[in-house]
Amino acid sequence: MKNWSRLQLLTHILCWLPLFVLAAAYFTNNLTINPIQAATQRSGDIAIIILLASLAMTPLHILFNLPQLLKLRRPLGLYAFFYAALHMLTYTGWDYQFDFNLIFASIADKPYILIGLAALCLLTPLALTSHRWWQKRLGKLWKRLHQLVYLTAVLAVIHLAMAVKGDFLRLQGDIWKPLAATLVLSLLLVVRIPPLRRALSARHRKGRAVKITPGPVNRRSDSGLSAVTPEKQTETPNH
Numbered sequence: 262m263k264n265w266s267r268l269q270l271l272t273h274i275l276c277w278l279p280l281f282v283l284a285a286a287y288f289t290n291n292l293t294i295n296p297i298q299a300a301t302q303r304s305g306d307i308a309i310i311i312l313l314a315s316l317a318m319t320p321l322h323i324l325f326n327l328p329q330l331l332k333l334r335r336p337l338g339l340y341a342f343f344y345a346a347l348h349m350l351t352y353t354g355w356d357y358q359f360d361f362n363l364i365f366a367s368i369a370d371k372p373y374i375l376i377g378l379a380a381l382c383l384l385t386p387l388a389l390t391s392h393r394w395w396q397k398r399l400g401k402l403w404k405r406l407h408q409l410v411y412l413t414a415v416l417a418v419i420h421l422a423m424a425v426k427g428d429f430l431r432l433q434g435d436i437w438k439p440l441a442a443t444l445v446l447s448l449l450l451v452v453r454i455p456p457l458r459r460a461l462s463a464r465h466r467k468g469r470a471v472k473i474t475p476g477p478v479n480r481r482s483d484s485g486l487s488a489v490t491p492e493k494q495t496e497t498p499n500h
């Protein structure tokens with residue numbers, strides 16, 4: 262095992278936990294009377310929660326100066342991909358036994374599946390190129406490519422809004438999940454608007470400068486950090 266910090270270890274445990282809970286519920290016959298539907302819904306929910314969590318790491322760092330969170334973006338992104346793939350396989354494999362005639366017929370009936378598929382297709386190259394090796398090799402292109410994660414999240418939220426039994430636009434029915442997801446995603450996107458992002462970064466840089474007491478050691482460390490934006494203090498500028 263790598264030299265994981267406690268936070269990284271906790272993240273891995275928390276990301277595996279839903280799979281164990283899901284498997285345990287299935288093997289103990291506690292996955293509702295419609296286990297396929299329950300597994301599809303739960304894996305979809307977990308995928309979107311982890312996807313939004315991966316997007317929340319940079320804004321949380323900008324707001325609270327927590328550079329250790331930046332290291333969680335890659336594992337969280339990969340877990341989101343894993344659960345989204347599992348979700349898709351539950352539907353196509355378990356529910357429809359990979360009968361593509363039936364699957365295509367079901368898409369005509371449930372167009373939100375196409376949007377989910379688009380989200381998964383976008384997430385796939387991001388997962389495949391998430392390794393540092395690709396980051397070095399692709400340079401600036403890597404950053405641009407990985408900005409697609411925002412589009413993925415928008416598609417995933419639209420997919421969720423269309424999949425639930427309710428009318429999201431009229432605020433009727435079972436819409437609390439898409440409503441919560443839209444709110445969270447909107448906040449995450451707003452924090453990334455460049456002037457706001459700069460203002461927030463500058464605010465906590467200023468806060469830190471005030472907290473540091475004068476003295477030879479502190480003065481040196483302050484000048485080392487203050488020229489650097491929060492993201493640049495740690496590795497991998499990602500999403």
Ligand code: HEM
Binds near residue numbers: 303384
């Ligand atoms: C990034 C990709 C995806 C994410 C994050 C995602 C997420 C979700 C979420 C959160 C739900 C709602 C679950 C609920 O009702 O609580 C859902 C429903 C659903 N998704 Fe996806 N999805 C993705 C891709 C796909 C793909 C590729 C397919 C199929 C090929 C698919 C098929 C479905 C189906 C059939 C439902 C409705 C389940 C039901 O209520 O019976 N999704 N998805």
